[in-house]
Structures are given as structure tokens and as C-alpha cells.
Amino acid sequence: MTTFRQQLALALITATATIVAAGVPVIMGLGNKSSLKSPSVSATSTTCDKVTVAKVCVDNLTVQFNSNEPQQVKNRDRILLKAGDTLRLSNLTYCIPFKAPVNRIEVKGYLFPNGVESYKNGLFTPSNFPINAACHNIGNFQxxxxxxxxxxxxxxxxxxxVGSNRIVDDSFYFNLDVGQ
Known part of the structure; x- marks a missing residue:
């Protein structure tokens, strides 16, 4: 019986050491996406790291040009294309910090042709947007x-x-230079 207890204790110590070495916080139920001390949403480096603690932000966006492989676009990128190319929003990752008060999230993509801000040419998704503190992926823009x-x-x-107030928390954008 003593040998079994020693083996069990050794297995628990080894498992705990492996988890701690991997950097997974297990004490008091704190996950890496809800830390109270860090202003970022997750322990890994994201584009949301520089955003304030109570602000929802876009972490990254995956788009597809024509029928090519999807590619990730960064905030404020400039992309060169040609007339007739197609653009599809594939996947959007947004992050909600632990301290952000949120009742509901809306995400829409708009194309402003030639710099004219017109909200007629929008892309929408029927997805439900989770509002818990974490990073979430949304796809299926129609x-x-x-x-x-x-x-x-x-x-x-x-x-x-937040309650009955609608607040634009973050705006992610990129520019397209479309030649003939």
C-alpha cells in the first residue's frame, strides 16, 4: 500500500510540475484570459494588448481574396489588388476583457469605396456573439x-x-488599393 501511495504522490507531483512549467495557471481558477492584474485579454501577445482593460477589441481578421487561401490582415494594413477581385471576410477574432461591461456585441464589416463613408455596403453575419470575458471567433459573413x-x-x-447605450468600442480597418 505504501508503494501505491508513493507512486500516486510522485504522479501528482510530476503532473503539477508539468502544468506549472507549461505556464497554465491552475491556482484559484484563474485562466489566462481573465487575469485581473493584466490589462491584456490573454497571456499571449495580441493586438488587443495595448487596449484599455474595459474595451472590447478586434484581435485579428482573416480574409479571402478571390479563391486564394485565407490570409490574416492586421489593423491598418494596405493591400494591393486589381479590379474584379473579390473579398470575403472569413473569420474575425474579438476579445472581451474581464472588466468590460457588455450586454450584447455587434460586428459588421463595411466597404467604403473611394474613401466615402457610406454604410450601405455592409457585410453581416447571423452568428451569435458570445459576451463572456475571452477571445471569440466569428465567421460566416454572408x-x-x-x-x-x-x-x-x-x-x-x-x-x-451596455444597458440601453450603444458604444463603438473599437474600429478595425484596412485599406485596399485596387488597380485596373
């Missing part, structure tokens, strides 16, 4: 944009509802 020549901007505002 429309594809066919691009005309010119300089365009794709803007993705993150709108949170």
Missing part, C-alpha cells in the same frame, strides 16, 4: 464584395451594448 478600381477602406466597428 456576402462577398466584388472590387472596382480605386482606393477603398474596409471598416469593422465593434459595437457593445
Amino acid at each position: 456576402k462577398i464584395w466584388k472590387l472596382e478600381a480605386g482606393q477603398h477602406r474596409v471598416s469593422i466597428p465593434i459595437i457593445k451594448n
